[in-house]
Amino acid sequence: MAGTDPTERRQFAFTTRPHMAVDDTTGDPIGLDDLDSRVRWLLDLITGAETELLTRLWQPATFDTLAAGREGDGRALPKHGHVAAARLGWTPTYPDDVCVPSRVSRVVTAQATATLRTLTYRDTAIASLSARFDPATGHIAPPTGGEVYVPSGFARGVRRQLVARTRRGDEATSDAPTSDVAQPERLRITDIQTPPKVTAMARLAAADKQLAELTVTDRTMELTVKLPTAASPTRRAHWQRVRLTAVLPPHLHGRPITGWHLPTLTLDGRGLLLRCAATEAVPAPDLPAATVAVGVDWSPATLGAAAITTDTGDGLISDLRGYTYDDRGLGIKLARLQTEGQFLHRKAARLRQLAENAPPQVRSELEAKIAVLDENRAAVGAKRGKINRELAFHFARQVADYAVAADATMIAVEDLATLEPRGRGRVNNNRAAQSARHKAADALAHTAARVGVVVVTVPAKGSSAWCPGCNEELARPKGYHDAWCGSCRLGGNRDYVAGVNLAKRGLLGRGKAVRTRGGGVKVRTTEHAPVRKCRDKTGPTPGRPRHRRVRHSVPAPTPAEGVNTLKSRPAPEASVWDTVEPAASEDVSGSREERESGPPGT
Structure with missing residues (x-):
């Protein structure tokens, strides 16, 4: 898979917000509220035209x-x-x-x-x-x-x-x-089906310098884009160029980025959001020469578990030990938020049914309640998305460090297109289907590429049900999370056995791996070779950070006269977000607290 160049190009995405806007012609500052209004007018024009075009083209001849x-x-x-x-x-x-x-x-x-x-x-x-x-x-x-x-x-x-x-x-x-x-x-x-709904966004990558132009310096990004000055512009003078200034996120500082691409403009609750993309030079992996692979199994108990398989030349070996990712309690919080969002959705749907045949006065009251429920459900969804993103990148960082410590050059993950959560009940199946697996897989591919480890997608069928030694069905003597083969005398944790099988499939199919249209590496066939259990410990022991609970010390109150001072008082509950490391003080997303215009860009 590796070429003559020791590096390869890989695209990734990030988001940022502008903190200053000026008129490119006169240099006059533009308030962030006025900037949001102009962007909203642009998105309304694009959304209306795109909706009309999709409706007009919604016919079989178009798809033919x-x-x-x-x-x-x-x-x-x-x-x-x-x-x-x-x-x-x-x-x-x-x-x-x-x-x-x-x-x-x-x-x-x-x-x-x-x-x-x-x-x-x-x-x-x-x-x-x-x-x-x-x-x-x-x-x-x-x-x-x-x-x-x-x-x-x-x-x-x-x-x-x-x-x-x-x-x-x-x-x-x-x-x-x-x-x-x-x-x-x-x-x-x-x-x-009916024509799909259109998302309000503007992909500037399809335009040229007449509409948008991007300039990136050390830690600042400047976007010059032509925006309307009215909701219905009637002449060219109603389109003016605006120069936006945004700060690059800290994790991009000092990285070997070879190209910056025009962003996509969207609006959310905080205002204008720039969804940007960039091309980075990463080490080119030598996939055919890989001898150590880490298999990642998407576990129902946690986000994932990893195990190592090594190709010694005389066969495949593994110690059948692994690493289980600790989600720090975020999985329980996500399950609670999912249940709350589903409850709000059902309640709003029931109120809509009642509002259809209700009197006008009652209908207006029900519509007001429905609006509140929809707003709360959107807030729950936004919170779930934020936690899912944090969970995905934290998982990717932990697994990438585990692979580097084991000197592995390949990470084999289950193909999510062939993996379906079934047989665990409707609630658990739905919870597993809405987990952050896709985000975690993308984050793992991006994080591992920076350290020279390639992520390979392998078939998921039978990974936790078949023996890695004889490829026969495993028994469950101690329950769901236990796996044992009586003939090979191999077994252990179900997730670790699945990780060994996935790593084995990646090593055996590394010569037949293909590149997908999305840029990933995929193994479509499943081959078998016996895996021997070695007595020596082949995998590293990953360091698990201790998220110590931090309580802000406050001066003890002076007890009143006659109050029993020996009576204990419970300490305030700590949060899972309290960590040892202090939060970064540098603002990278642009503050929306003070919405006044800044000094002129000149």
């Missing part, structure tokens, strides 16, 4: 063209979305008397084309599944060969849509004879 990848004259479609849209004649429309630069139309067509290209695979899969769907039984027949591969979870979701459509019943289907109803009907995505 994108699936073929060629125009009407046989030429291949360009990979850039706005160029492909121009070739196909997809032009966005705006309200009358509204002047919009052509570069903004590029952003609209690029975002719409990217959405349609993503849904093209779904359209092909729905057409394949609907042709094998039996309305009478509600089941999908197995594929006969040569059809599009569809994951089982995706197929179950499409089956639910087809069953719901059958129950609603079409007028033509209800009037047809029974023999005609039983015939499978080949449906398209436009038959069972």
Whole structure:
């Protein structure tokens, strides 16, 4: 996998906020509230035009063209979305008397084309599944060969849509004879779904310097972008260039970044947010020469567990010991927040049902309650996202350090596309499905690449159910978390055995690894070789930081006369966020407390 260059290029994303905005022409400062208003006007124009374009193109002919990848004259479609849209004649429309630069139309067509290209695979899969769907039984027949591969979870979701459509019943289907109803009907995505909702954002990467320009210095980033000065700009003078200044996050200081890319503009509760991307030079791993691999198993008890397998040349060995990630109690907090969010969602749905037939006065009261519930549910979701991100990067840092201490050059993780949480009950399955595994996998690939360790995706089937020595089914003599093979005399913790199997699959398939379209490394085949248990300890003992509870000392109150001073008073409860290390004092995201305009940029 390694080339002649000892380094390779890898893209990553980060976010920041502007703390100062000035007019690029006059140098006059612009308040952050005024900046948010101008960005909101830009996003409203882009969102409206993109919604209209998607609605107009929501037809089977659009997906047939994108699936073929060629125009009407046989030429291949360009990979850039706005160029492909121009070739196909997809032009966005705006309200009358509204002047919009052509570069903004590029952003609209690029975002719409990217959405349609993503849904093209779904359209092909729905057409394949609907042709094998039996309305009478509600089941999908197995594929006969040569059809599009569809994951089982995706197929179950499409089956639910087809069953719901059958129950609603079409007028033509209800009037047809029974023999005609039983015939499978080949449906398209436009038959069972409506056009997707558009997210309010502006991907400036599709534009050029006429719309946006980026300049990055040592620790500061300046973005010059053309924004409207009115909600409905009617001439070119209503579009002015604004220079935004933001601070780079501390973890980017001193890193070998080779390229900075134009950000995506979004708005959240705090104002303007810049979703940026950059290209970094990382050590190029030599995958075929890997001899030590770390297998990471996504555990139901915690986020993940790791174990080591070594290829000595005479065979594979492992001590069947591993490392279990300590989530510091955040998993319990995430489960509580998930339960709270689901409760708020159910309560709001029930109030909506009651408001449909309620009197006008009662309906207004119910709508006010629904608005409060939706606001609280959004706040719970934002808190869950923040904790998930912290949990993912902390897990990635711990596993990467564990791999470096073991001199491993490969980390094998389960393929999340083939991993489905099933058989643990509806509550636990839903909780496992909404965990931060995808974020943790992306964070692990990014963190490990910086230290020269490559993350390889391997099949997940049977990793914790088969013996690493003889590839036979394991027994559970002491419960779910225990695994034992009577013939090989191998066993131990279920998660550690799964980590050994995953590392074994990565080592055996390292010569057949392929690069995915997303830039990852994947092993699609499962091979077997016996793993011998070694008596020596091959894995490192990772240092586990002690998150000591910190209590702020306060002067003891002076007891009143006649009060018993020997009576004990309970100390205030500590939080899981209290750590030994003090919080960083440098502000990297831009303060929104003082929203006055700063000094001119000149």
